[in-house]
Amino acid sequence: MSIKLFITLVSTPWPESATLYQPLKEDQILLSDCASSLAVQAYLRMCGLPVQVVCRANAEYMSPSGKIPFIHVGNQVVSELGPIVQFTKAKGNSLSDGLDDIQRAEMKAYMELVNNMLLTAELYIQWCDDATAAEISRPRYSSPYSWPLSNILAYQKQWEVRRKMNAVGWGGKTLEQVYEDVNQCCQALSQRLGTQPYFFNKQPTELDALVFGHLFTILTTRLTSTELAERIKSYSNLLSFCRRIEQTYFEDKSS
Amino acid sequence: MGTVHARSLDPLPMRGPELGVQPDDIEAPDIEHEPKQEVLENKNVVVQRVHIDGLGRTKDDVLTYEIAEVFQAKNLIDVMRRSHEARQKLLRLGIFRKVEVVIDTSRGEHALPNGLDVTFEVTELRRMTGSYNTMVGNNEGSMVLGLKLPNVLGRAEKMTFQFSYGTKETSYGLSFFKPQPGNFERNISLNVYKVTGQFPWSSLRETDRGVSGELSFPVWKTNQTLKWEGVWRELGCLARTASFAVREESGHSLKSSLSHSMVIDTRNSSILPRKGALMKIHQELAGYTGGDASFLKEDFEIQLNKTLFWDSVLSASLWGGLLLPIGDKPTNIADRFYLGGPTSIRGFSMYSMGPQSEDMAGDYLGGEGYWAGGLHLYTPLPFRPGKGGFGDLFRTHFFLNAGNLCNLNYGEGPQAHLKKLAECIRWSYGVGVVLRLGNIARLELNYCIPMGVQSGDRICDGFQFGAGIRFL
Numbered sequence: 001m002s003i004k005l006f007i008t009l010v011s012t013p014w015p016e017s018a019t020l021y022q023p024l025k026e027d028q029i030l031l032s033d034c035a036s037s038l039a040v041q042a043y044l045r046m047c048g049l050p051v052q053v054v055c056r057a058n059a060e061y062m063s064p065s066g067k068i069p070f071i072h073v074g075n076q077v078v079s080e081l082g083p084i085v086q087f088t089k090a091k092g093n094s095l096s097d098g099l100d101d102i103q104r105a106e107m108k109a110y111m112e113l114v115n116n117m118l119l120t121a122e123l124y125i126q127w128c129d130d131a132t133a134a135e136i137s138r139p140r141y142s143s144p145y146s147w148p149l150s151n152i153l154a155y156q157k158q159w160e161v162r163r164k165m166n167a168v169g170w171g172g173k174t175l176e177q178v179y180e181d182v183n184q185c186c187q188a189l190s191q192r193l194g195t196q197p198y199f200f201n202k203q204p205t206e207l208d209a210l211v212f213g214h215l216f217t218i219l220t221t222r223l224t225s226t227e228l229a230e231r232i233k234s235y236s237n238l239l240s241f242c243r244r245i246e247q248t249y250f251e252d253k254s255s
Numbered sequence: 256m257g258t259v260h261a262r263s264l265d266p267l268p269m270r271g272p273e274l275g276v277q278p279d280d281i282e283a284p285d286i287e288h289e290p291k292q293e294v295l296e297n298k299n300v301v302v303q304r305v306h307i308d309g310l311g312r313t314k315d316d317v318l319t320y321e322i323a324e325v326f327q328a329k330n331l332i333d334v335m336r337r338s339h340e341a342r343q344k345l346l347r348l349g350i351f352r353k354v355e356v357v358i359d360t361s362r363g364e365h366a367l368p369n370g371l372d373v374t375f376e377v378t379e380l381r382r383m384t385g386s387y388n389t390m391v392g393n394n395e396g397s398m399v400l401g402l403k404l405p406n407v408l409g410r411a412e413k414m415t416f417q418f419s420y421g422t423k424e425t426s427y428g429l430s431f432f433k434p435q436p437g438n439f440e441r442n443i444s445l446n447v448y449k450v451t452g453q454f455p456w457s458s459l460r461e462t463d464r465g466v467s468g469e470l471s472f473p474v475w476k477t478n479q480t481l482k483w484e485g486v487w488r489e490l491g492c493l494a495r496t497a498s499f500a501v502r503e504e505s506g507h508s509l510k511s512s513l514s515h516s517m518v519i520d521t522r523n524s525s526i527l528p529r530k531g532a533l534m535k536i537h538q539e540l541a542g543y544t545g546g547d548a549s550f551l552k553e554d555f556e557i558q559l560n561k562t563l564f565w566d567s568v569l570s571a572s573l574w575g576g577l578l579l580p581i582g583d584k585p586t587n588i589a590d591r592f593y594l595g596g597p598t599s600i601r602g603f604s605m606y607s608m609g610p611q612s613e614d615m616a617g618d619y620l621g622g623e624g625y626w627a628g629g630l631h632l633y634t635p636l637p638f639r640p641g642k643g644g645f646g647d648l649f650r651t652h653f654f655l656n657a658g659n660l661c662n663l664n665y666g667e668g669p670q671a672h673l674k675k676l677a678e679c680i681r682w683s684y685g686v687g688v689v690l691r692l693g694n695i696a697r698l699e700l701n702y703c704i705p706m707g708v709q710s711g712d713r714i715c716d717g718f719q720f721g722a723g724i725r726f727l
Binding site: 056057058060061062064072075077145146147148149152153 | 487491492495499502503505506507508509545546547614615
C-alpha cells in the first residue's frame with residue numbers, strides 16, 4: 001500500500017496527521033452516527049490509510065454537510081463515506097479497482113440498499129420510537145449542553161428526523177414493519193455474501209466496510225429492546241463476516 | 256392689576272422663556288412700566304394649583320412627581336423657572352409630543368390675591384408609531400420595520416419592536432422599558448431578540464437568540480447598569496474555505512452572564528464633544544448562572560476633550576479590555592475582542608489584525624487582551640465654508656491611533672502580559688473630514704498612513720471611509 005502511495009505523483013501523499021471527527025463516544029454518539037463512523041474507519045483501515053479518531057461534542061456542526069463522520073486531511077475536509085471514497089480514489093487508493101462494471105453497479109446498488117434500509121431503520125428506531133427517543137436518544141444527544149439548550153436541541157433534532165421520515169414515506173410505519181424491513185435487507189445481504197469471505201472476490205470493498213459498520217454497531221449497541229440485534233443474529237454468515245473483519249482490521253479494538 | 260400672561264415657552268429648550276405683557280395693559284409710558292415690572296418680580300406669590308390638561312391614558316401619579324417642585328416657588332421668576340424645569344421633566348418621559356405652560360392668577364372661591372395657577376397643556380404621543388427604513392450595510396441590504404408603543408400602560412412604559420429583513424440575514428427584537436415613577440433615571444428594561452450577523456474577516460456567521468434584563472440607576476455622578484443576559488449562540492462557517500480553527504468553533508453554546516457597567520459622562524455632546532470627559536467601565540461574568548460559556552471580561556473606555564485656541568478641540572481616548580477564561584475550556588471566538596478598522600485603528604481593515612488562523616484562509620480569530628489609544632485634533636474646515644449653517648456639521652481632524660490585540664497566556668504573570676501588549680504595536684496617523692449626523696452618529700473620510708504593521712494584518716492605506724456610533 002505504501003508503494004502505491006509513493007507512485008502517485010499527482011496528489012499529495014496521505015499525511016500522518018489525518019483525523020476523523022465524531023461525537024463523544026461514551027456519552028453522546030448515537031447508533032446511526034456510530035455506524036457511519038465505524039464504516040469509514042473500517043474503509044480507511046482496509047485501504048491502509050492511518051487516521052486518528054478525535055471526539056468532539058460539536059462534530060455534527062463542524063461537518064461541512066452536517067453529517068458524521070468527517071475527515072480532516074491536510075487542509076481539506078470531507079464528510080460521509082461516499083465523498084470520502086471518491087477523495088481517497090483521487091489520491092490513488094481504491095478498493096474497487098479490481099471490479100468490472102457490472103460488479104461495480106451491483107456494489108453501488110447494495111450500498112444504496114444499506115443506506116435506504118439499514119440507516120433509515122436506525123434513524124427511525126432512534127427518533128420515531130417514543131421509548132427509545134425518551135430513554136436513549138434525547139438524553140445522549142443533549143448531554144454536552146446545559147439546560148435549556150439541551151432540551152431545545154434534542155427536540156429540534158427529533159422533529160427534523162421525523163419530518164425526514166415522513167418525507168421518505170416511513171412516517172406511517174410501525175416498529176414491527178421496520179424490524180421486518182431490516183430482516184429483509186439482511187436476508188438480501190446474506191444471500192449475496194453466501195459463503196464468500198467478502199462480498200466481492202476475496203478482497204474487501206467499500207460495501208464490506210459499510211455493511212460491517214452498520215451490522216457490528218447494531219450488534220454491540222444497547223437499545224431498549226434486543227429485537228434488532230436478534231434479527232441479524234439469525235444470519236450466521238453475517239455474524240462470521242463481522243467477526244472476520246473485526247479480527248483482521250481491528251485487532252487492537254476491544255468490542 | 257390686570258392679567259399676567261406668560262406665553263408658552265419655546266419648544267427648543269435652549270432659549271429662555273418669553274415674557275409677554277398684553278399691550279392694552281400698558282397705558283403708562285415706559286418709565287412707569289419699569290416700576291410695574293419690579294413690583295411684580297419682588298412680589299411674593301403662592302402657587303395654588305398646578306394641573307395638567309390633555310391627559311388620556313397617562314396615569315396621574317407618575318406626573319405628580321415631575322410637577323411637584325412648582326409648588327415651592329416663591330416669586331414670579333421662580334415660578335417661571337420651575338415651570339420650565341417641570342416642562343423639561345415631562346418631556347424627557349417620552350410620552351408627550353408637546354408641553355405648553357400657562358401661568359395665570361388664581362380664580363375661584365379660595366383664590367388668594369397673590370395666588371397663581373399653573374397649567375401644563377400636553378399632547379400625548381399616539382398609541383403606536385411605526386417606521387420603515389431601508390438600510391445598506393456590510394455587503395447587505397435590509398428592510399427595517401419598527402413599531403413603537405410609548406406610554407403603553409400609562410406610566411411612561413415603552414415597548415418597541417424592530418424587525419430587520421435583509422438579503423442575507425433576518426433579525427428581530429422586542430423590548431420593554433419601565434422607569435420608576437418619580438425617578439426617571441432609575442429604570443428597568445427587558446429585551447428579547449434574535450440577531451444574526453456575518454463576519455467576513457473571520458469567515459464566521461453568528462446567530463444569537465437571547466433574553467436580557469437591565470436595571471439602571473444613578474449613583475452620585477455616575478450611571479450604573481446591572482444586566483443579566485441569556486443567549487443561545489449558534490456559530491457557523493461563512494464559506495467552505497473557512498479555516499479549520501473557525502470550523503472547530505461551529506455549533507451551539509449557551510451564555511448566561513451577569514454584567515455591570517458604570518458610566519460617567521460630563522461631555523457636552525456624545526458626537527464631537529468640545530469639552531468634558533467620558534469614563535465607561537464594564538465587566539461581565541459568565542458561567543455562574545448556568546450556561547456553557549465561563550469567563551470574566553473587563554473593558555473600559557476613557558475620553559478627554561479640551562477646547563484649544565481658534566475653535567479647535569484636542570481629544571484623547573483610550574480603550575482596553577481583557578478576557579479571562581474560567582475553568583478548562585478555552586475562550587469562544589464570539590467572546591473575544593477585535594480591533595482595527597475605520598472606527599478603531601484607522602488605516603487597517605475592519606477587525607483585521609491580531610491572532611490569525613494558520614492556513615490559507617487567514618481568518619482573524621480575535622484576541623483576549625487589547626488596548627487602543629487615539630489622539631485627535633479637530634478644527635473647523637479650512638476657510639470655514641457654510642459657516643453658521645451646514646458647514647458647522649463638518650470638522651477636519653488630524654489623528655494618531657495606536658493599539659495592540661493579542662492572546663494572553665494566563666500562566667505567565669502580569670509583567671509578561673504587559674510586555675506582550677507593548678511589543679508589536681500597530682499605529683497609524685493621518686488627516687480627514689468628519690461629518691456629524693444628528694446626535695448619534697458620524698461619518699469620516701480619512702487619509703491614513705498605517706505603521707507598525709505586523710505580518711498578517713490587512714491594511715487600508717490611503718482613503719478610508721467610516722460610519723458609526725463609537726469611534727476611537
